[in-house]
Structure formats: structure tokens, C-alpha cells
Amino acid sequence: MPIKNRFAELQADITAWRRDLHENPEILFDTVRTAGVVAEKLKEFGVDSIETGVGRTGVVGVIKGKTDTSGKVIGLRADMDALPILEATGLDYASKTPGAMHACGHDGHTAMLLGAAKYLAETRNFDGTVVVIFQPAEEGGGGGREMCEDGMMDKYGIQEVYGMHNWPGVPLGQFAIRPGPFFAGTDQFEVVVQGSGGHAAKPNETIDPTVATSQLVLALQTIASRNVDPVEQIVVSVTSFETASKAFNVIPPSVTIRGTIRTLTPETKKLAEERFKAICTATCAAYGCEAEIDWRPGYPPMVNSEAQTAFAAEVAAGVAGKCDLAEITMGGEDFAYMLNERPGAYILVGNGDSAPVHTPDYNFNDEAIPAGCSWWAEIVEKRMPAA
Numbered sequence: 054m055p056i057k058n059r060f061a062e063l064q065a066d067i068t069a070w071r072r073d074l075h076e077n078p079e080i081l082f083d084t085v086r087t088a089g090v091v092a093e094k095l096k097e098f099g100v101d102s103i104e105t106g107v108g109r110t111g112v113v114g115v116i117k118g119k120t121d122t123s124g125k126v127i128g129l130r131a132d133m134d135a136l137p138i139l140e141a142t143g144l145d146y147a148s149k150t151p152g153a154m155h156a157c158g159h160d161g162h163t164a165m166l167l168g169a170a171k172y173l174a175e176t177r178n179f180d181g182t183v184v185v186i187f188q189p190a191e192e193g194g195g196g197g198r199e200m201c202e203d204g205m206m207d208k209y210g211i212q213e214v215y216g217m218h219n220w221p222g223v224p225l226g227q228f229a230i231r232p233g234p235f236f237a238g239t240d241q242f243e244v245v246v247q248g249s250g251g252h253a254a255k256p257n258e259t260i261d262p263t264v265a266t267s268q269l270v271l272a273l274q275t276i277a278s279r280n281v282d283p284v285e286q287i288v289v290s291v292t293s294f295e296t297a298s299k300a301f302n303v304i305p306p307s308v309t310i311r312g313t314i315r316t317l318t319p320e321t322k323k324l325a326e327e328r329f330k331a332i333c334t335a336t337c338a339a340y341g342c343e344a345e346i347d348w349r350p351g352y353p354p355m356v357n358s359e360a361q362t363a364f365a366a367e368v369a370a371g372v373a374g375k376c377d378l379a380e381i382t383m384g385g386e387d388f389a390y391m392l393n394e395r396p397g398a399y400i401l402v403g404n405g406d407s408a409p410v411h412t413p414d415y416n417f418n419d420e421a422i423p424a425g426c427s428w429w430a431e432i433v434e435k436r437m438p439a440a
């Protein structure tokens with residue numbers, strides 16, 4: 054079953070919706086206009102019920118099949134938020150809001166899921182229920198977590214969830230997926246190493262935090278090299294090292310470091326946090342300093358369920374002729390929270406040879422729309438075949 058003809062017919066409309074969203078990007082939970090557009094379109098499509106304000110500014114729509122003897126309920130999720138980036142594409146539908154830009158293609162995700170919702174509400178050629186989920190704040194705000202915390206999964210009786218991301222480097226309209234750990238858990242830290250400053254010529258009268266922090270940065274690398282099982286993946290990156298002084302002859306009283314730790318399993322994530330805190334405290338103590346640790350837990354690792362991933366890959370191969378094995382990415386993905394609550398799968402749809410996501414030149418490729426929409430529709434029609 055290749056691309057559905059209906060999506061070839063709808064492609065111009067879906068492209069227009071996508072470009073309107075691209076022109077009007079909204080960041081994190083501020084997706085008020087976007088949520089309004091989504092809710093209005095779902096109403097126009099005749100979906101059975103619409104709820105707004107889920108997870109602050111998320112939208113949920115319910116579409117019932119012609120029959121419901123299966124009792125199955127499948128959730129399909131798209132993200133709606135943009136990034137704080139000044140767009141440099143020069144497109145005629147470029148962002149009208151300076152400093153906000155759809156640089157991760159969430160405009161494409163929202164438009165494709167709307168397209169699928171229109172088709173599913175028109176045809177209802179399935180036995181069960183579809184819940185379309187439009188979430189805010191994927192880019193670091195935890196909008197997916199907030200929708201889950203609002204009780205969405207139980208309220209709608211969702212049994213499985215599916216998600217999709219456009220992906221530069223995967224051929225246009227092709228798919229890639231992998232079972233198991235797929236996206237990383239993304240914790241962040243800030244540590245203030247407190248010493249005691251003074252004249253650079255009299256270090257013996259100070260407790261120099263720059264030397265202690267330098268040792269600390271190196272010691273933190275042993276989490277990856279000495280603590281975590283070498284077959285597991287982990288990234289420990291100190292990304293900022295700031296002293297309180299810019300002078301050549303002053304030993305500063307404190308140093309602040311920041312960074313991120315990326316892991317692929319809950320066990321590694323926990324081990325990394327424990328070792329991080331122990332190394333900070335003990336290394337600083339060895340040099341007479343004190344470590345004030347601010348550990349900021351981020352998204353959990355995103356883990357694709359085996360059975361749903363095999364099914365999603367089969368559907369993708371049906372649409373595009375094949376489905377490749379995706380590589381693990383150490384980036385984070387808020388869909389992890391939904392996959393922690395329900396089995397499901399997250400797939401990549403190719404954006405072709407484009408600029409990378411999160412850059413000012415990036416743009417979602419509208420030619421991926423028929424493939425993306427067909428995948429959504431087929432997930433529903435094949436998982437809950439018409440009675």
C-alpha cells in the first residue's frame with residue numbers, strides 16, 4: 054500500500070496550513086494561536102470531541118471509527134512549538150515574529166497530523182477510536198509530561214501511542230526507526246564551586262576554586278570512562294566555565310560550571326546522577342572548596358516498544374517501499390513521557406538533504422506530507438482494521 058491518493062489531493066491544503074503555522078511560530082507553552090488553529094480545524098473536520106487546555110496549551114481530539122467492537126484506542130501525537138531562533142531562510146512565508154522560528158519542523162508535524170485527522174474523520178474506516186494529541190513545549194518545556202500529568206492517557210483510555218519527527222539526512226519521504234532506546238535522557242547541571250579569592254601572587258592565602266574546578270571537569274569524565282558499562286552510551290559535557298573575575302591578577306572566590314549528561318537507559322541515568330554528585334562533592338572537598346550542586350532532571354530516555362516498533366516499521370515499508378534502521382541520537386525528546394506511560398513507537402520521516410534542525414536555515418519539506426500523513430492513517434487502519 055503506497056501513499057494514499059487522498060493525501061495527494063489534500064497536499065496543497067496541508068501545505069497551506071503548514072506555511073501559515075511557519076509564519077506564526079510560538080515558543081514553548083505559548084502555542085495559543087496554534088492551538089486555536091488546530092481546535093478550529095478539528096471542529097471543521099467533524100471530529101467527535103475536542104478538548105483544549107490539556108497540559109496548559111495542548112489540544113486533544115477524538116475520532117471514532119465506523120465500529121468499535123475492538124475496544125482499541127490509539128493515540129497519535131504531534132508537537133506544535135517553535136524555537137527561539139532568528140529565521141534566515143528568506144522564504145516568503147518566513148516567521149513574522151523576530152526571534153521565533155519553526156526550526157525543528159513542528160509546523161510540519163502539526164499540519165500532517167491535521168491532514169490525517171481530516172482523512173480519518175472523513176473515512177472512519179477502522180474499528181476502534183483514535184485520539185489525536187497536539188502538544189506544546191516539546192523543546193525543553195515538557196509539554197508532553199504536562200499532558201500526561203493532566204491524566205490524558207487514562208481519561209481517553211489510550212492504549213498505544215505513536216509519534217513522528219521529520220529528519221534531515223533521511224531521504225525525502227522515506228522512514229527510519231529503531232526498537233529500544235532511541236533518544237537520550239537529557240539532564241542538566243549547574244555547580245558553583247565556592248572557594249576564597251585573593252591576590253594572584255599570594256595563592257597560599259586563598260582557596261583557589263579555578264584549580265579545584267579544573268580538576269572537577271576532568272574527574273567528571275570518569276563517569277563515562279570508568280563508571281558506566283562501556284557498551285552503554287553516555288555523554289558528559291561541561292559546556293560553561295565561568296569565574297567571578299576577568300582580571301589577570303585576581304583569584305576569584307567562586308567558579309560556576311554548567312553542562313549536560315545524556316543517557317539512554319533509566320539505570321545509566323541514575324548511576325550518572327549519583328556519580329556526578331559524589332565526584333563534585335569529594336573533588337571540591339579535596340581542594341578545600343565547597344560544591345553547591347543544582348541538578349536539573351530533564352527528559353527521560355525515549356524507548357520504543359518492540360512490538361509497536363515492528364508494526365510501525367511494517368506500515369512505513371508499506372507506504373515508502375522500505376523502512377531503514379535509524380541510528381541512536383543523543384538528543385532528547387519529550388515523547389519519552391508518553392512512551393513511559395503506554396507502549397508505542399516514534400518514527401523518523403525523511404526531510405531529505407536539508408539544513409539541520411535547530412539552525413536558522415532549516416525548513417520542513419512539504420513534499421514529505423503525503424508519506425507522513427499516509428503513515429498516520431495506515432497505523433490506524435491496520436492496527437484497528439474495519440470490522
Ligand SMILES: [Zn+2]
Pocket residue numbers: 157192410411
Ligand atoms: Zn527540536
Ligand SMILES: [Zn+2]
Pocket residue numbers: 157158159191218
Ligand atoms: Zn523537534
